[in-house]
Amino acid sequence: MPRLRHLFTLALALVLLAAPAARSASSGPVVSQLFAAGGNAGAPYANDFVELFNRGSTTIDLSTWSVQYASAAATTWQATALSGSVRPGGRYLIQLASGGAVGAALPTPDATGTSNLAVTGGKVALVRGTAPLTCGATAGSCSSDPLVVDLVGYGGATDYEGAGPAPAISNTTAALRAGDGCTDTDANSSDFSALAPTPRNSAAAASPCSGGSPPPAGTSGNANVDVDIQPILSIALERPSISFGSAASGEKPAAVSEHVTVASNHTAGYALTVHRSAFGPADLPLGLSATAPAGGVLGGLLTGGGIAPIPVAPAQDLLIGTTSAPSAAAGDAWATNVGFASPLPAVAPGHYTATVTFTVIGR
Numbered sequence: 001m002p003r004l005r006h007l008f009t010l011a012l013a014l015v016l017l018a019a020p021a022a023r024s025a026s027s028g029p030v031v032s033q034l035f036a037a038g039g040n041a042g043a044p045y046a047n048d049f050v051e052l053f054n055r056g057s058t059t060i061d062l063s064t065w066s067v068q069y070a071s072a073a074a075t076t077w078q079a080t081a082l083s084g085s086v087r088p089g090g091r092y093l094i095q096l097a098s099g100g101a102v103g104a105a106l107p108t109p110d111a112t113g114t115s116n117l118a119v120t121g122g123k124v125a126l127v128r129g130t131a132p133l134t135c136g137a138t139a140g141s142c143s144s145d146p147l148v149v150d151l152v153g154y155g156g157a158t159d160y161e162g163a164g165p166a167p168a169i170s171n172t173t174a175a176l177r178a179g180d181g182c183t184d185t186d187a188n189s190s191d192f193s194a195l196a197p198t199p200r201n202s203a204a205a206a207s208p209c210s211g212g213s214p215p216p217a218g219t220s221g222n223a224n225v226d227v228d229i230q231p232i233l234s235i236a237l238e239r240p241s242i243s244f245g246s247a248a249s250g251e252k253p254a255a256v257s258e259h260v261t262v263a264s265n266h267t268a269g270y271a272l273t274v275h276r277s278a279f280g281p282a283d284l285p286l287g288l289s290a291t292a293p294a295g296g297v298l299g300g301l302l303t304g305g306g307i308a309p310i311p312v313a314p315a316q317d318l319l320i321g322t323t324s325a326p327s328a329a330a331g332d333a334w335a336t337n338v339g340f341a342s343p344l345p346a347v348a349p350g351h352y353t354a355t356v357t358f359t360v361i362g363r
Helices: 002-017 300-305
Strands: 029-035 049-054 068-069 080-083 093-094 123-127 148-155 174-177 192-195 233-237 260-264 270-276 286-291 296-298 318-321 330-342 357-363
Touching: 029 068, 029 123, 029 148, 233 330, 233 357, 260 270, 260 357, 286 300, 296 300, 300 318
Parallel strands: none
Antiparallel strands: 029 049, 029 174, 049 093, 068 080, 068 123, 123 148, 174 192, 233 260, 260 330, 270 318, 270 357, 286 330, 296 318
């Protein structure tokens, strides 16, 4: 039995959902404006008109819909077939009959009909179909028709939404829905006011309603981010080449400055070493002296300011010095001087060359 009770509750809910749309505020097209004095004395426009407005968030196909009119107490309706569609926040203008030659032409209508609206009162219905209605004798009678999407009774109308009709209009005023068409409480008396007509067609700029489902408070988007962090370890030499000029056997040419600047972000510091190739055509006793920068410690063979021989590869490099922390932001400058550890030996005259290689290693 509990299962049957649940099924019955569901069936009742479905019946309620199928109730006539006119009984609850429309979330789609509504009558946003109607003018009944087209062409009359003092009228601003030459034709009667009805303007529709799409309060919803989707485009509505009107190709099987109609706008219908009945006089204040009548139950005989005149239908004007519609075509095309109305976008969210968009307008749709139906041009109707004229009572004379007074007033300006309407904007290009989206549909035309021959209904002649009465200024004193009448009923306008937006219908999901084209068959003429037969309701309207009493208040609420048209709202029971499931095809009636919206109903506006104005002036002396006998049928309307809510407790009373929309206000009476005149040769110079129209019934305009509040909120520029967005207000729909199913109460014609409060949803509409008698104001100067402002007809707009589907070419008018869309003005979507801010009501309905509220926008989300926020939204998120993901982007993959990656970066390859490379250790900073670089070396810069004061001179790309070192020349001692001319010298004779037994002489000891003056040392040449070759400052070495090291940049490193290794947290444990680095070590700076040096080696060389052998001179050709015969080897010479090349050496190096150095002064350490702040935070640097000289290698054991260079302490005391002496000059130490630079080993020839593949012999182990000469340790110039070490640090126990990253370098300064601008790098650490090691003041080295390349010279000769002893006087030049007796060798044959000629041009002697070699290559010195400095190496920095992160610790």
